[in-house]
Amino acid sequence: MICDNLSINSSGHLCFAGYDTVGLAQKYGTPLYLMDENKIRENMREYKTAFEKYFPKGSCPEYASKAFSCKQIYRIAKEEGLNIDVVSMGEIYTAFKAGYPMENCFFHGNNKTDKEIAFAMESGVGCIVADSEEELFAIEKIAAQKGITQKILLRVTPGIDTHTHEKISTGNVDSKFGIAIDTNQAKETVGKILKLKNIDFTGFHCHIGSQIFESEPFDLASELMFRFIKDIKNTYGYTPRILNLGGGFGVRYVESDPKISFTEKIADIAEILKKQSNAFQIEIPKIAMEPGRSIVADAGLTLYSVGSVKEITGYKNYVSIDGGMTDNPRYTLYQSPYTVILASRANEKTDFCATIAGRCCEEGDVIQENVMLPKPNRNDILAVLTTGAYNYSMASNYNRVPRPPVVMLNENGDYVAVKRETLEDVCVLDI
């Protein structure tokens, strides 16, 4: 099994976090998102512990909550002592309502409106990660109106290609995020920031991409950032208190993906930082990183009921399920690989090749192609693994399909963290 929280019981049912998935499908209905609370905590603790061991005092991981956002995940992040990233008023509001300490919250996004900036300040957001000069001046103006000093980080693009899919690679010079170092624009912006009165300029941020397994892109980013920091110090006499290296560690969606140790990666990055620190004679600032996917992906799994099985003689087979791109748009968006298991007959021979099709009125509504399964029957339960990140958070109501609930599992039992949307919910805003 691709993750240690999966097993098969004596009835041949797939078990997740020790729970029989078929039993949970019967109890809650399908489609159903399951989240293994202990796995989330284990992932958070691994980051937290490694940060305390390898990085300068005061360094702390941030959970990038766009990967999976609901009140309960912010409560868990609070309990585990992680900082958080948010990217919208909706995420700020959810964290605030969950009682998350907002001073530990970092506000991202390539185009924050004045309204959002004011809302962030009013909600007590600790730090705004400024993405453009327009935004910096807006933050300065709004902070002055409110009579406060706002902490900021400046997001820069170090100019790295991370060999991953184009749509999830964000460290390039031509990215829509941040300000480019290569073109000298980032340096010019720093000069302007240092003149602003209502801004506390705490340091730099870069995020190079996602689903990264190698250490090399982080090595390269660290080197480029230290070179930049040295240049800034020489020009302006400014040194950052914080260096945020972004998120992006890869997770195992399929057997062929490697399993990486976050602790080892963080130890590697710490070595590189020491090397750069010596080379450029710059003290290592407090380090932040922003894992999203690698905190929640393997803590999640989605269950569906099989509807029809269509064998198109001489062409292909379709297994249709009661969910699809509305609860998991990632195959439709960027052909993301997933492991699919027939949860109700997980110990049977997988000799039937099928395309797993969603229920939406789009030919492209597919969860995965060329999946090997025992030939399913109507009402068999199908599990798609590693769906904890960018599934619930990307869900939609296309075709007016209500969103599935999120059920969390821990040693005390199963509980609803997000309720199933009802038909009333679907038209609650209609007049």
Ligand SMILES: *Cc1c(COP(=O)(O)O)cnc(C)c1O
């Ligand atoms: C998406 C994103 C992250 C999280 O990336 P993962 O690949 O989920 O770890 C972190 N920081 C920023 C700025 C992001 O945009």
